[in-house]
Amino acid sequence: MLLGCEIETHFNGQITAGRIVETEAYQGTADPASHAFTGRSKRNEPMYQPGGYVYVYFSYGMHCCMNIVTGPEGNAQAVLIRALEPTQGMDVMEGRRHLTSKLNLCSGPGKLTQALGIDLSLSGSVLGDSIALNPAIEPIDRENIIAGPRIGISKARDMPWRFTIRSNPYVSKSRAQKALP
DNA sequence: TTCGTGATACCC
DNA sequence: GGTATCACGAAC
Numbered sequence: 001m002l003l004g005c006e007i008e009t010h011f012n013g014q015i016t017a018g019r020i021v022e023t024e025a026y027q028g029t030a031d032p033a034s035h036a037f038t039g040r041s042k043r044n045e046p047m048y049q050p051g052g053y054v055y056v057y058f059s060y061g062m063h064c065c066m067n068i069v070t071g072p073e074g075n076a077q078a079v080l081i082r083a084l085e086p087t088q089g090m091d092v093m094e095g096r097r098h099l100t101s102k103l104n105l106c107s108g109p110g111k112l113t114q115a116l117g118i119d120l121s122l123s124g125s126v127l128g129d130s131i132a133l134n135p136a137i138e139p140i141d142r143e144n145i146i147a148g149p150r151i152g153i154s155k156a157r158d159m160p161w162r163f164t165i166r167s168n169p170y171v172s173k174s175r176a177q178k179a180l181p
Numbered sequence: 182t183t184c185g186t187g188a189t190a191c192c193c
Numbered sequence: 194g195g196t197a198t199c200a201c202g203a204a205c
Contacts, residue, residue: 060201060202062202065200110201
Protein backbone atom coordinates (compact mmCIF):
# COMPACT_ATOMS: atom_id res chain seq x y z
CA MET A 1 0.00 0.00 0.00
CA LEU A 2 1.46 3.27 -1.12
CA LEU A 3 -0.83 5.53 0.91
CA GLY A 4 1.19 7.25 3.61
CA CYS A 5 4.55 6.66 1.92
CA GLU A 6 6.64 9.63 0.91
CA ILE A 7 7.83 10.45 -2.59
CA GLU A 8 11.04 12.43 -2.66
CA THR A 9 12.76 13.93 -5.69
CA HIS A 10 16.24 15.34 -6.19
CA PHE A 11 16.80 17.56 -9.20
CA ASN A 12 19.56 20.12 -9.57
CA GLY A 13 20.27 19.83 -5.87
CA GLN A 14 16.71 20.75 -5.04
CA ILE A 15 14.82 18.41 -2.75
CA THR A 16 11.07 18.15 -2.69
CA ALA A 17 8.86 15.52 -1.11
CA GLY A 18 5.29 14.73 -0.18
CA ARG A 19 3.28 12.08 1.60
CA ILE A 20 0.91 10.12 -0.62
CA VAL A 21 -2.69 10.77 0.36
CA GLU A 22 -4.55 9.69 -2.78
CA THR A 23 -3.96 6.89 -5.32
CA GLU A 24 -5.73 5.01 -8.07
CA ALA A 25 -5.00 1.41 -9.01
CA TYR A 26 -4.87 0.24 -12.61
CA GLN A 27 -4.99 -3.50 -12.98
CA GLY A 28 -2.96 -4.16 -16.07
CA THR A 29 -4.10 -5.57 -19.37
CA ALA A 30 -7.44 -6.80 -18.04
CA ASP A 31 -8.55 -3.34 -16.85
CA PRO A 32 -10.42 -1.44 -19.60
CA ALA A 33 -9.38 1.88 -18.05
CA SER A 34 -5.69 1.01 -17.98
CA HIS A 35 -3.25 2.39 -20.49
CA ALA A 36 -2.07 -1.21 -20.89
CA PHE A 37 -5.51 -2.44 -21.95
CA THR A 38 -4.80 -1.94 -25.66
CA GLY A 39 -1.48 -3.69 -25.50
CA ARG A 40 2.15 -2.79 -25.32
CA SER A 41 3.36 0.43 -26.91
CA LYS A 42 6.30 2.74 -26.65
CA ARG A 43 4.37 4.95 -24.23
CA ASN A 44 3.19 2.28 -21.80
CA GLU A 45 6.28 0.10 -22.02
CA PRO A 46 7.39 1.01 -18.46
CA MET A 47 4.15 -0.47 -17.11
CA TYR A 48 5.36 -3.90 -18.18
CA GLN A 49 8.53 -3.61 -16.16
CA PRO A 50 8.70 -5.08 -12.65
CA GLY A 51 7.49 -3.18 -9.60
CA GLY A 52 9.55 -0.11 -8.75
CA TYR A 53 9.60 1.37 -12.22
CA VAL A 54 8.09 4.77 -12.87
CA TYR A 55 5.56 5.39 -15.66
CA VAL A 56 4.86 9.01 -16.59
CA TYR A 57 2.39 10.01 -19.28
CA PHE A 58 1.34 13.31 -20.78
CA SER A 59 -2.30 14.24 -20.94
CA TYR A 60 -4.65 17.00 -21.99
CA GLY A 61 -1.95 19.10 -23.54
CA MET A 62 -0.26 20.22 -20.36
CA HIS A 63 -0.12 17.70 -17.57
CA CYS A 64 2.21 14.89 -16.72
CA CYS A 65 0.92 12.19 -14.39
CA MET A 66 3.04 9.76 -12.45
CA ASN A 67 2.47 6.07 -11.81
CA ILE A 68 4.43 3.57 -9.77
CA VAL A 69 4.56 0.09 -11.29
CA THR A 70 3.64 -2.49 -8.68
CA GLY A 71 3.29 -5.93 -10.30
CA PRO A 72 5.68 -8.57 -11.55
CA GLU A 73 7.34 -8.07 -14.92
CA GLY A 74 4.90 -8.33 -17.80
CA ASN A 75 1.86 -7.78 -15.58
CA ALA A 76 1.44 -4.02 -16.24
CA GLN A 77 -0.09 -3.16 -12.90
CA ALA A 78 0.46 0.41 -11.82
CA VAL A 79 -0.75 2.92 -9.26
CA LEU A 80 -1.46 6.50 -10.27
CA ILE A 81 -0.33 9.00 -7.65
CA ARG A 82 -3.17 11.52 -7.42
CA ALA A 83 -2.31 13.74 -4.48
CA LEU A 84 0.43 14.45 -1.93
CA GLU A 85 0.68 16.26 1.35
CA PRO A 86 3.82 18.41 0.95
CA THR A 87 6.57 17.51 3.41
CA GLN A 88 9.87 18.88 2.10
CA GLY A 89 10.96 21.72 -0.14
CA MET A 90 7.77 23.73 0.02
CA ASP A 91 9.58 26.80 -1.27
CA VAL A 92 10.82 24.93 -4.32
CA MET A 93 7.35 23.56 -5.03
CA GLU A 94 5.80 26.97 -4.69
CA GLY A 95 8.27 28.30 -7.21
CA ARG A 96 7.53 25.53 -9.69
CA ARG A 97 3.78 25.88 -9.22
CA HIS A 98 3.76 29.68 -9.12
CA LEU A 99 1.56 29.81 -6.07
CA THR A 100 1.92 29.81 -2.30
CA SER A 101 -1.05 27.77 -1.13
CA LYS A 102 0.26 24.64 0.57
CA LEU A 103 -3.16 23.02 0.27
CA ASN A 104 -3.15 23.18 -3.52
CA LEU A 105 0.51 22.47 -4.24
CA CYS A 106 0.02 18.75 -4.87
CA SER A 107 -3.76 18.25 -4.78
CA GLY A 108 -4.01 16.59 -8.18
CA PRO A 109 -2.01 14.24 -10.39
CA GLY A 110 -0.79 16.98 -12.74
CA LYS A 111 -0.08 19.39 -9.92
CA LEU A 112 2.14 17.08 -7.96
CA THR A 113 4.33 16.20 -10.93
CA GLN A 114 4.82 19.90 -11.57
CA ALA A 115 5.61 20.55 -7.91
CA LEU A 116 8.10 17.67 -7.75
CA GLY A 117 9.70 18.49 -11.10
CA ILE A 118 8.69 15.21 -12.75
CA ASP A 119 8.27 15.10 -16.51
CA LEU A 120 8.09 12.65 -19.42
CA SER A 121 11.83 12.11 -19.47
CA LEU A 122 11.49 10.16 -16.21
CA SER A 123 9.09 7.60 -17.62
CA GLY A 124 10.83 4.24 -17.55
CA SER A 125 13.23 5.18 -14.77
CA VAL A 126 13.54 3.23 -11.54
CA LEU A 127 12.70 4.39 -8.05
CA GLY A 128 15.71 5.17 -5.92
CA ASP A 129 17.71 7.64 -7.97
CA SER A 130 16.13 11.01 -8.74
CA ILE A 131 12.79 9.79 -7.44
CA ALA A 132 12.76 7.91 -4.17
CA LEU A 133 9.94 6.22 -2.32
CA ASN A 134 10.28 6.40 1.45
CA PRO A 135 8.32 4.20 3.87
CA ALA A 136 5.28 5.61 5.61
CA ILE A 137 6.17 7.85 8.52
CA GLU A 138 3.32 6.29 10.41
CA PRO A 139 1.15 3.42 9.21
CA ILE A 140 -2.41 4.13 8.13
CA ASP A 141 -5.14 2.21 9.89
CA ARG A 142 -7.39 0.28 7.58
CA GLU A 143 -10.44 2.14 8.80
CA ASN A 144 -8.90 5.42 7.71
CA ILE A 145 -8.59 4.39 4.09
CA ILE A 146 -11.52 5.28 1.86
CA ALA A 147 -12.11 3.44 -1.43
CA GLY A 148 -14.23 4.95 -4.18
CA PRO A 149 -14.64 5.08 -7.94
CA ARG A 150 -11.77 6.31 -10.07
CA ILE A 151 -11.83 9.76 -11.59
CA GLY A 152 -11.70 11.03 -15.14
CA ILE A 153 -12.17 7.72 -16.92
CA SER A 154 -15.00 6.45 -19.08
CA LYS A 155 -14.59 2.72 -18.67
CA ALA A 156 -14.83 0.48 -15.63
CA ARG A 157 -16.16 3.40 -13.62
CA ASP A 158 -17.74 1.14 -11.06
CA MET A 159 -14.50 -0.30 -9.79
CA PRO A 160 -13.72 1.26 -6.38
CA TRP A 161 -10.01 1.61 -6.98
CA ARG A 162 -9.40 5.15 -5.89
CA PHE A 163 -7.99 5.33 -2.39
CA THR A 164 -7.71 8.32 -0.10
CA ILE A 165 -6.82 8.93 3.50
CA ARG A 166 -9.95 9.78 5.45
CA SER A 167 -10.50 13.48 6.12
CA ASN A 168 -7.18 14.48 4.63
CA PRO A 169 -7.31 18.08 3.36
CA TYR A 170 -4.69 17.53 0.65
CA VAL A 171 -6.67 15.17 -1.62
CA SER A 172 -7.78 16.43 -5.01
CA LYS A 173 -11.04 18.29 -4.80
CA SER A 174 -12.70 19.56 -7.93
CA ARG A 175 -13.91 16.18 -9.13
CA ALA A 176 -13.58 14.30 -5.89
CA GLN A 177 -17.28 14.35 -5.02
CA LYS A 178 -18.58 13.78 -8.51
CA ALA A 179 -21.31 11.15 -8.44
CA LEU A 180 -21.45 8.25 -10.82
CA PRO A 181 -23.97 8.56 -13.68
C1' DT B 182 -19.17 24.61 -17.08
C1' DT B 183 -15.90 25.48 -20.65
C1' DC B 184 -11.80 25.57 -22.91
C1' DG B 185 -6.80 25.23 -23.72
C1' DT B 186 -3.24 22.16 -24.94
C1' DG B 187 -0.09 18.48 -27.17
C1' DA B 188 1.60 13.47 -27.13
C1' DT B 189 -0.04 9.22 -28.65
C1' DA B 190 -2.28 5.73 -31.33
C1' DC B 191 -4.48 4.34 -35.02
C1' DC B 192 -6.44 5.13 -39.35
C1' DC B 193 -5.85 6.16 -43.69
C1' DG C 194 -0.06 12.32 -43.64
C1' DG C 195 -4.64 13.44 -40.44
C1' DT C 196 -7.36 13.26 -36.39
C1' DA C 197 -9.87 11.51 -32.29
C1' DT C 198 -8.83 10.59 -27.90
C1' DC C 199 -7.28 11.56 -23.35
C1' DA C 200 -6.20 8.34 -15.80
C1' DC C 201 -6.60 17.30 -16.17
C1' DG C 202 -6.42 22.10 -14.44
C1' DA C 203 -7.59 26.89 -14.34
C1' DA C 204 -10.46 30.31 -15.56
C1' DC C 205 -14.94 31.87 -15.97
